[in-house]
Structures are given as C-alpha cells and as structure tokens.
Amino acid sequence: MVMIQRLVGARTEMLSLYTMLAKQKPFGDISDVQMLLQEFCQSLVDYTANAHFQLYRYFAENNERRKEIYDVATNIYPDILDSTNTILDFNDKYDCSDQCSRFNNLESDLSRLGEILADRIELEDRLITAFGYNLDN
Numbered sequence: 001m002v003m004i005q006r007l008v009g010a011r012t013e014m015l016s017l018y019t020m021l022a023k024q025k026p027f028g029d030i031s032d033v034q035m036l037l038q039e040f041c042q043s044l045v046d047y048t049a050n051a052h053f054q055l056y057r058y059f060a061e062n063n064e065r066r067k068e069i070y071d072v073a074t075n076i077y078p079d080i081l082d083s084t085n086t087i088l089d090f091n092d093k094y095d096c097s098d099q100c101s102r103f104n105n106l107e108s109d110l111s112r113l114g115e116i117l118a119d120r121i122e123l124e125d126r127l128i129t130a131f132g133y134n135l136d137n
Contacts, residue, residue, distance in 0.1 A: 007055055008135070014047040017036070020036060021110065041095040045095075051084075051124065056073070069127070076123040076127060083117070086113065
C-alpha cells in the first residue's frame with residue numbers, strides 16, 4: 001500500500017536525522033546544531049503529518065472494511081494522538097530557524113522525544129502488520 005510506504009519512508013528519514021542530531025551531543029557548534037535541528041524538525045512534522053493525513057484519514061473516512069484492521073487503528077489512535085501532541089510541542093520549542101540558540105534542554109528533550117517516537121513506532125508497526133505489510137522489505 002502506497003500510504004504505508006510513504007509513512008515508513010518519512011519515518012526512516014526522520015529517524016536518520018534524529019540519530020545524526022543525537023550524535024551532535026554535547027551540542028557545541030551552534031550553527032551545525034541549528035541547521036540539523038531545523039532539518040530534523042521539518043522531517044519530524046512531515047512524518048507526523050503523513051501519518052495523520054494519509055493513514056488516519058483513511059480510517060476516519062471509513063475506507064477500511066476489515067474489522068481486525070479497523071479495531072487495531074481505533075485502539076492505538078488515542079496513543080498516537082498523544083504522541084503527536086508531544087511531537088508538536090518539541091517542534092514549537094525548537095523550530096526557530098537561525099534565532100534558536102537555547103540548547104540547554106535539548107539533550108533531555110531529545111531523549112524524551114526518542115522514547116515517545118519508539119512507542120509511537122511500535123504502535124504504527126502493529127497497524128502496518130495488521131495490513132499485512134512486511135516491514136522487512
């Protein structure tokens with residue numbers, strides 16, 4: 001399914017940027033951190049929007065007729081929505097272009113975000129697996 005491929009692609013790109021950003025610790029060179037942080041924030045929002053406007057709209061519009069898949073989506077959606085709020089909070093705090101220079105909490109905020117993303121990905125994988133999509137491809 002195209003929507004799952006898009007989601008997995010956006011997720012892979014976002015995780016790659018997350019890893020690159022996390023490796024910048026202790027966030028010494030501000031200009032490098034700012035540039036990478038902006039790229040990461042954009043990718044993070046793209047990934048999040050992809051899930052909501054592609055995958056979850058599919059369910060909201062009652063396009064899924066298979067009960068087992070619909071049940072998984074309905075079950076995980078509240079937790080996906082919670083993670084979306086955390087993602088948007090992170091983006092609001094750090095998507096500040098070249099004016100952003102307050103990185104005092106970036107390490108702990110990235111760590112917390114990483115935990116939220118891990119939980120979210122686990123939930124998404126449950127849904128992707130229910131669709132019968134093989135994540136190993």
